[in-house]
Amino acid sequence: MPLGPPVNTEPATAPTGTAYVLDSSFDINDDAVTRTYNWVIAMFMFFSDGYNRSYITINGQTPGPLIEANEGDTLVINVQNNLNDNQTSSIHWHGIYQNGTQYMDGVPGATQCPIQPGQNFSYQFKLEQYGTYWYHSHSSVQYTDGLMGPLVVHSVDDPLVRGTDFDNEQVLMVYDWYHDEASTIVNELLSSDGYEGTSAAPSPQSGLINGQGVYDCSLLDDDSSANCTTPTSYPVFNVETGKKTRFRLINAGSHAQFYFSVDEHTVQVIEADGTPVSGSGDLHRIPFHNGQRYSALVDASVGSEGDGFWMRFTMNTDCFSWVDDTLNATALAIMRYGSSSDSDTDPTTSDWSDTIGSSCVDLDEGLLVPVVEKDAVDSQAVVAFDSAFGTISYNGEEYGRFFVNDTTYTNYIYHPVLLGVASDGTDYLDTEENVTYAVFDDDVWSGDIIVSLTRKDAALDHPYHLHGYDFQIVARGTGELSIADAANIEYNTTNPLRRDTLVIPGGSYAVLRFGNDNPGAWVLHCHIAWHLAEGFLGMVISKPNAIADIDFPDSVNDLCSSRPDFVDEDTTEPGRRRRRRALPPNVAGAQPEVSPAPKAPLLINKMPRGHSAWSRRRGGSSSL
Numbered sequence: 001m002p003l004g005p006p007v008n009t010e011p012a013t014a015p016t017g018t019a020y021v022l023d024s025s026f027d028i029n030d031d032a033v034t035r036t037y038n039w040v041i042a043m044f045m046f047f048s049d050g051y052n053r054s055y056i057t058i059n060g061q062t063p064g065p066l067i068e069a070n071e072g073d074t075l076v077i078n079v080q081n082n083l084n085d086n087q088t089s090s091i092h093w094h095g096i097y098q099n100g101t102q103y104m105d106g107v108p109g110a111t112q113c114p115i116q117p118g119q120n121f122s123y124q125f126k127l128e129q130y131g132t133y134w135y136h137s138h139s140s141v142q143y144t145d146g147l148m149g150p151l152v153v154h155s156v157d158d159p160l161v162r163g164t165d166f167d168n169e170q171v172l173m174v175y176d177w178y179h180d181e182a183s184t185i186v187n188e189l190l191s192s193d194g195y196e197g198t199s200a201a202p203s204p205q206s207g208l209i210n211g212q213g214v215y216d217c218s219l220l221d222d223d224s225s226a227n228c229t230t231p232t233s234y235p236v237f238n239v240e241t242g243k244k245t246r247f248r249l250i251n252a253g254s255h256a257q258f259y260f261s262v263d264e265h266t267v268q269v270i271e272a273d274g275t276p277v278s279g280s281g282d283l284h285r286i287p288f289h290n291g292q293r294y295s296a297l298v299d300a301s302v303g304s305e306g307d308g309f310w311m312r313f314t315m316n317t318d319c320f321s322w323v324d325d326t327l328n329a330t331a332l333a334i335m336r337y338g339s340s341s342d343s344d345t346d347p348t349t350s351d352w353s354d355t356i357g358s359s360c361v362d363l364d365e366g367l368l369v370p371v372v373e374k375d376a377v378d379s380q381a382v383v384a385f386d387s388a389f390g391t392i393s394y395n396g397e398e399y400g401r402f403f404v405n406d407t408t409y410t411n412y413i414y415h416p417v418l419l420g421v422a423s424d425g426t427d428y429l430d431t432e433e434n435v436t437y438a439v440f441d442d443d444v445w446s447g448d449i450i451v452s453l454t455r456k457d458a459a460l461d462h463p464y465h466l467h468g469y470d471f472q473i474v475a476r477g478t479g480e481l482s483i484a485d486a487a488n489i490e491y492n493t494t495n496p497l498r499r500d501t502l503v504i505p506g507g508s509y510a511v512l513r514f515g516n517d518n519p520g521a522w523v524l525h526c527h528i529a530w531h532l533a534e535g536f537l538g539m540v541i542s543k544p545n546a547i548a549d550i551d552f553p554d555s556v557n558d559l560c561s562s563r564p565d566f567v568d569e570d571t572t573e574p575g576r577r578r579r580r581r582a583l584p585p586n587v588a589g590a591q592p593e594v595s596p597a598p599k600a601p602l603l604i605n606k607m608p609r610g611h612s613a614w615s616r617r618r619g620g621s622s623s624l
């Protein structure tokens with residue numbers, strides 16, 4: 001199929017109105033069906049928060065279409081990549097186990113080769129879980145530019161029942177937004193100069209809620225403000241007077257942890273990353289970080305028909321290394337009683353008085369008790385991941401990178417590890433030294449992953465996401481936890497919280513226990529898109545012998561064989577390591593400059609104490 005224009009000039013659309021409202025007519029008792037979606041990925045201009053720039057869209061929409069299905073259904077998503085400039089793509093289904101369809105996890109370099117421009121790939125998998133999930137590109141930083149959307153799975157087994165526990169449902173996708181394209185930011189971030197002079201993750205400009213926001217253009221200098229028109233109204237979300245709404249919160253962001261609150265309304269958390277929970281009590285604010293989801297129950301019994309209350313989505317800037325003065329840190333929306341979409345009458349309500357936390361941490365897990373109880377079983381294997389920020393030297397220049405167990409992830413997108421292990425067994429891992437692996441053998445049915453943020457990465461907090469599983473958080477603590485010491489600590493094995501994304505604060509560790517029952521190559525990474533781009537990823541290999549028995553569909557093998565001849569087999573991603581001005585022009589048919597392939601051992605220089613990248617950390621310590 002021929003590609004369209006590089007950027008479509010007509011504006012993209014946001015999922016306004018009822019696009020993300022779950023309809024009560026959706027029958028969760030239906031027999032299992034196959035649901036088919038046809039998506040075209042392309043770039044459109046848009047101005048969601050008032051600032052005009054390009055977005056990566058699905059069928060012209062950003063964020064993308066809601067997928068709503070029942071447990072037991074099979075999803076078929078035909079993805080047509082119509083991006084130009086040789087941009088390959090992929091879609092990852094965040095939190096979906098993919099047990100038996102490991103090659104559909106959507107991670108180039110781990111579970112598949114990427115989808116070529118002009119190519120169509122069909123993701124097909126069965127849903128064997130329920131809850132609030134989302135999907136996003138796992139190619140470069142495309143999701144930061146808008147290529148993502150919500151995925152909600154119902155089940156007759158879900159203890160949270162519409163009509164009993166809540167009356168209405170609404171998805172709220174919330175994310176930090178950048179006025180520079182993410183591809184531009186990441187190219188500079190990975191260069192020796194960094195972005196805005198630093199290799200620390202960038203500060204966003206605003207927050208979007210379901211693709212809508214209000215940016216104060218006066219924060220920009222004259223050059224940029226010519227491209228910016230401050231919107232005159234806020235997004236409106238309706239609630240039924242006297243009824244309970246389940247807001248399915250998804251942090252689809254790339255850096256910012258958000259606090260969610262509604263003026264004069266307490267909220268209860270009833271689901272965390274697909275796990276129904278109880279015990280949160282009445283909260284004023286809910287913090288949620290990149291990749292995390294919560295269902296927040298709001299009882300519309302405070303006001304009366306037509307009343308409006310501010311909904312606040314406030315970034316926790318304590319999670320940032322530096323804050324730009326162009327940041328609008330709070331995204332506002334109007335929660336309006338009844339069906340009026342009036343966006344002209346602003347609420348006059350006041351925020352809760354409790355301050356936004358001064359640390360970058362999860363909602364207390366003690367408040368999130370799984371309703372479907374599951375005690376942790378003893379683990380038979382334990383691995384330890386630590387992380388570090390440092391630099392690599394290449395051709396006389398220094399580049400800021402993250403390291404997991406002293407290896408900075410270099411993603412060879414045409415060497416998917418799953419396919420390599422399937423053909424060569426774990427010997428394959430000895431030939432690919434671009435990532436840290438942890439192998440959980442076939443006879444292990446429960447494993448522990450220790451993640452420590454202490455040794456050389458004690459200054460930052462990271463939201464960790466594991467693919468292929470949810471895990472039980474069986475321990476947290478301060479300092480570093482070695483494998484030897486892990487035998488001597490106390491574990492919380494009584495119905496611990498299960499989730500797939502957690503925040504690990506700097507200077508601490510967490511122990512993640514998982515059932516090793518899903519053969520595959522599962523990435524474990526920081527969900528801050530910028531940290532991932534800088535190499536913050538390790539890999540968990542589950543049941544290597546079972547991987548050898550996987551029967552790959554032809555379509556998956558074809559992705560690898562359809563690499564064009566002019567594209568190097570050792571292409572890495574994200575590429576284009578040079579400064580923006582030095583980048584070669586994107587000529588049709590030409591491949592952007594490939595990153596140097598650091599297969600030889602790299603000289604690793606740990607970043608010295610007080611380096612400028614961290615000394616800009618706002619209000620925090622700069623010590624490493």
Ligand SMILES: [Cu+2]
Nearest residue numbers: 462526528531
């Ligand atoms: Cu991180």
